[in-house]
Amino acid sequence: MDFTTATASRAVPYKRERMEPGSLDDTRQAQRPRTAEVLLEEQLPNGIIETEEEKQKHWFVGSIDQGTTSTRFLIFNGHGEPVASHQIEFENKYPHSGWHEHDPIELLESVEVCIDKATEKFVAQGHSLSEIRSVGITNQRETTVLWDKTTGEPLYNAVVWPDTRTTSLVRELKSRPGAEKLQELCGLPLSTYPSSVKLLWVLQNVDSVRKAYDEKRLAFGTVDSWLIYRLNGGHDREGGPIYVTDSTNASRTMFMNLRTLDYDDTLLSFFEIDRTKLDLPKIVPSSHPTAFGSLARGSLKGTPIAGCLGDQSSALVGQCGFSPGQAKNTYGTGCFLLYNVGHEPVISKSGLLATVAYDFGQGRKPVYALEGSIAVAGSGVKFLQNNLSIIKESAEVDAVAKTVPDNGGVVFVTAFSGLFAPYWIDDAKGTLFGVTQHTEKGHIVRATLEATCHQTAAILDAMATDSGHALAKLAVDGGMSNSDLCMQTQADLSGIPVDRPAMRETTALGAAIAAGLATGVWNELDELNEVNSKGRKVFMPQLEVRQRKRMRRRWERAVDMSRGWVQHEDDED
Incomplete structure (x- = not known):
């Protein structure tokens, strides 16, 4: 059980290897799919048109899932069931306290390896590669990649979404005129979270990036733009590079106006970004047959990339949360709760984010969501394993937690990167309260699980305030949702049913x-109404209301006491 990703199989460590495009035999190469335009018009032999049932049995869709700790490629049938997959982990770099980076080339190569390995398994099952009609991409959001548009090579490591090196910069930005008006335009508050502040820090601190900016060679993008650019062949692509993003990812940069779904001059001016010096990817709908190009090499060469969604929007779509009032929570490395609010954005007054849920184009209106983000979820379990050696494997969490009946008075505020929604406390640090000589490792494990559940409950309260009504149930997915104890705890602390699908590859x-x-x-x-509807398990609240309120009050007190631990040079004597 992996508590940072919702994977059906164990990840293998990343190795710097790439399967060459000609590594499959000639028969399988001949099975490569045709372009999107041809596929949309394709019929069966003798002019027979498929029924919907036949079509869903016959066609398959690939999905690149590029996350914070691993990359996966899954192949789904028309019923939304995964039939083949491959996953590999890659290196997370922490060069300084609060810094978090990825090698952009390593991200790209991990995608290419996963595609070729998963398609090998697909063909071994007796399928033809020509049955894979298209590929979608979902990716970690906010993570910022900068590259030279003349060479296609990255100029700096990707700065990953939980990175907090920008804390001092954010404090300075909050004092600028107009700072209080930004959230109304873009839906995000100023924090270390969005891509804008990451870009600004790199421009101010990395000479090679600043030089490229001044010479008008700098390309900026989130991970989706980087992957789409390179998977299409980069700057060497015949007809020019594919340089795009979708509105779910663009809405995480603080550069896009939520209502126009385009870059906003007021936002760019606030961050002092000169559009003549910086290339920004074109914003397109999340679903499009040609806008994202096609794979330029490998086992699926020529297959159209036809979908792109930021990972949390993708999970909402995978949970079929298409109606206003539906919500999902994904327990991955971090924890992200999205609440569908319909076709008009709702700007939160309660510490939440407003974001684009999805935009499927073709005459459909974009759909918006309220979002609550928690920096530490599955990574808290990894902390117990890798840093404290309290557990040996993530799968041991429930067993160790059940060695004690409750948390023994221990509260763990897992503010490793400050606290995100609904608190937005940049200067908090991870803090353990209530430890006595009777504290056992089971108490600490329970407190770690409860930390994520408490923050989720706080987000649900904020959503009820903003929307005017409480949520009826919470759909869940992600690696940490594999824990029955954690999901029961979530139901108890939130006071609403928690609905978990059997197939949790929803992102x-x-x-x-x-x-x-x-x-x-x-x-x-x-x-899609019946997709992923089988075998769902519902966890009902079992905790008395009085006890729930007592635990929530203790958590909020601990949050208040965790403030102010990040010190800045100008604050010290």
Whole structure:
């Protein structure tokens, strides 16, 4: 059980290897798919047109799921069921306290290896590669990649979404005129979280990046833009590079206006970004048959990339949260709760983010969401394993936690990167309260699980305040949702049922749905009503209201006491 990703199989460590495009035999190479335009018009032999049932049995969609700790490629059938996959972990770099980086080339190569390994398994099952109609991409958001548009090579490591090196910069930005008006335009508050402040820090501190900016060679993007650019062949692509993003990812940069779904001059001016010096990717719908190009090499060369969604939007789509009032929570490395608010953005007054949930184009209106983000979820479990050696494997969490009946008075505020929604406390540090000589490791494990559940409950309260009504139930997915104890704790602390699907690859499924909608695997959202509906388990609240309130009050007190631990040079004597 991996508590940072929702994977059906154990990840293998990343190795710097790449399968060459010609590594499959000639028969399998001949099975490569055709372009999106041809696929949309394709019929069976003798002019027979498939029924919907036949089509769903016949066609498959691939999904690139590029996350914070690993990359995966999954292949789904028309019923939304995964039939083949491959996953590899890659290196997370922490050069200084609070810094978090990835090698952009390593991200790209991990994607290419996963595609080739998963398609090998797919073919071994007796399938043809020509049955894979298109590919979708879902990715970690906010993570910032900068490259030279004349060479296609990265100029600096990717700065990953939880990175907090920008804390001092954010404090300075908050004092600038107009800072209080930004959230109304873009839906995000100033914090270390969005891509804008990461870009600004790199421009101010990395000479090679600043030089490229001044010489008008600098390309900026989130991980989706980087992957799409390189998977299409980069700057060497015939006809020019594909340099795009979708609105779910663009809405995490603080550069895009939520209502126009385009870059906003007021936002760019606030961050002092000169658009004549910086290339920004074109913003396109999340589902499109041609806008994202096609794979330029490897086992699926020529297959159209037809869908793109930021990972948390993708999970909402994978949970089929297509109606206002539906919500999902994904327990991955971090924890992210999205609440569908319909076709108009809702700017939160309670510490939440406003974001684009998805935009499927083709005459459909974009859909918006309220979002609550928690920096530490599955990574807290990894902390117990890797840093404290309290557990040997993530799968041991429930067993160790059950060695004690409760948390023994221990509260763990897991503010390793400050606290995100609904608190937005940049100067908090991880803090353990209530430790006595009777504290056992089981108490600390329970407190770690409860930390994520408490923050989720606080986000649900904020969503009820902003929307005017409480949520009826919470759909969940992600690696940490594998823990029955954690999900029961979530139901108890939130006071609402928690609904967990049997197939929890919902983030990857969402990207597959976006690609499938663009290439005719599905035509309308109502065709997806039965997708991933089998075998769901519902956890009902069992804790008395009085006890729930007592635990929540103790948590809020601990949050207040965790403030102010990050010191800045100008604050010290």
